[in-house]
Amino acid sequence: MSRTILPGSTIGILGGGQLGRMMALKAREMGYRIAVLEPKSGSPCGQVADHEVVSGYDDLDGARELADLSDVITYEFENITHETAKWLTENAYMPQGGELLRITQDRYVEKTTIQKSDLQVAPFEAVDSKQDLYYAIKKIGLPSVLKTRTGGYDGKGQWVLRNQEAVDSLSFPGVPCILESWVPFQKELSVIVTRSVMGETTTFPVGENLHVNNILHQTIVPARVNDTVKNAASEIGKQLANDLNLVGTLAVELFLKDNELYVNELAPRPHNSGHYTMEACETSQFEQHIRAICGLPLGSTKQVQPVVMGNLLGQHVSPLMESVSELGSAKLHLYGKDEAKHNRKMGHVNFLASSTDDAIKRMTQWKLWQ
Template sequence: MTDKKKPIPAGETIGIIGGGQLGRMLAMAAARLGYRTIVLEPEPDCPAAQVANRQIIAAYDEPAALDELAGSTAAITYEFENVPVKAAAELTQTVPVYPPPRALEVSQDRLVEKSFLNKAGISTASYFPVDGDAELAAALSAFGGSGVLKTRRLGYDGKGQRVFRNASASDVAGVHAQMGGVPLILESLVPFVREISVIGVRGQDGRLAAYDPAENVHHGGILRSSTVPAAISPETASKARETAFAIMEALDYVGVIGVELFVLEDGSLVANEIAPRVHNSGHWTEAASSISQFEQHIRAVAGLPLGDTTRHSDCIMENLIGDEASRAPELLAEPDIVLHLYGKAHVRPGRKMGHFTRLKQP
């Protein structure tokens, strides 16, 4: 169990590495609890900087910027899992960093992640590392010609992935080069009936809590909607929470984590991936719970007591992608809608511009 430390007093500053929408919502939650925030982000006028107290405009691994961030904050967190591990580890020498850099190390490489989950007793898809076309052909043969090929690092929102079904040897020629010639992993196809995720949190005192699992729908690898409650049994929901707890305990974790899971026909679970941060599928918590995932994360980082994870409403959260953000006026005219736009200046296809949560009356 993590040693209990004194909470960070209100008025102190929390550092956030990453200036996207998740950093924005973390800064807003921190402000509600009386904290100031500094964002480290190379893009000027990023979404998080619009609501934070200050932005350091620099690369995430710029030594001078990291020194400035560490010297100006009482604790540091991050909004995305591709923060350089070395930079996060070096920061821990002078200031607390939550979640711990070990969580970054595990989540940044899909092969390392799968191995970690299996060692923690958590089921995943079967997998093979792939470093060339010959290894891909052998791995596909072992999986009957089908599987999902992914880059081991830096993939998100469906990027860096390719699905094979009943592939032959000729189908793999040149694929490794087409995928960038980087280390890959081939995962077996999982016969799931639905995808869910659970948002868990662990405090500095080791206390564990989790929200109700959400049922997720993806299009083109991008999350479109999260519905709560998920259409799963109480036993499956309990197992999902236990999975998140096991992961956090194994990492001596502090903060919020997102755990994506496949649900099989018999209700059993197969872990897909973990995200050591607040998660898109937990955005519904800002509308349907008294304490959002963002406030939970700030509470954990600051050493405060965790909040109640009880859901007061059923709901569905939907992302606004690309020009869908133009729907904002019509959405605001509807009852029981909580809208959040991210302040992004440029609209691009596939870019998350905001989200809304529709509360469902009992």
């Protein structure tokens, strides 16, 4: 049964990373208190929380403690164990439930679920061995992409197989995988959709994403595609939200190929490609998520200014500190992580301008990413 969780109540967050931090900061602005469950103390979210539960995601004692502290519970990443999600759904108020987590934790299950909504995905096959891989390639062809069914992010747990030599030389990872046909896309797009416990649904403007070494580098909004494509992407997001009985936030990553959209991946939470909303929209993805799970009316997602979001990785931190005087009016967000490892997401910068071309130019002129 849906409830309205009023300001002054405590929101529990499973996961202490940067998404939880940005949720928490927005929730605190709205008058909520924050409890976070994370295996390590002093996490990015823990730094801004009222209560830290230092516990593993598979520890039911930790889940009980978080439930005791919280009036509503949400999560900031999808790798929560099924047992923990099930217990919290049954014994606390976690309106998102655990079913969407179950679906998005397994790429094969996710793809088959998307197909049930009559949406287009790249051809795929389940692969559990090197022998299975050879059989799947006969059906799907090359080039193709081998991915582990569970875990993996930012290109981890993925192998692009461009030719038969790459297939023959591959050391099979020894875990259940999925083989997907390579989609020769013209653009990568994403849409963030939010659906409240009351069933109210909104989408944010469609983003155009550029990746470097399989890690998101830049999100450009408005996306440089025609309105027909934008509208189709938004409709895909709304259809999935309804079909999956979404509560909270869903990020839908898409490939655009010859004016056709293929659903690539889903993330049942706020998403890196939605960080531009923090300054460029009337309501950010983080505020909208808090409104959704607390039963408040959803805010306007209208874009107020063109924007480019640039990710800051570990290798960018020192150059950032040396050239911070070039920041100008760009909006800097750092996540409070304790170690700037190579390719680790440490923050992001939003560049707002009168046009996307001007915003891209502003980011390009800052030699931080070169």
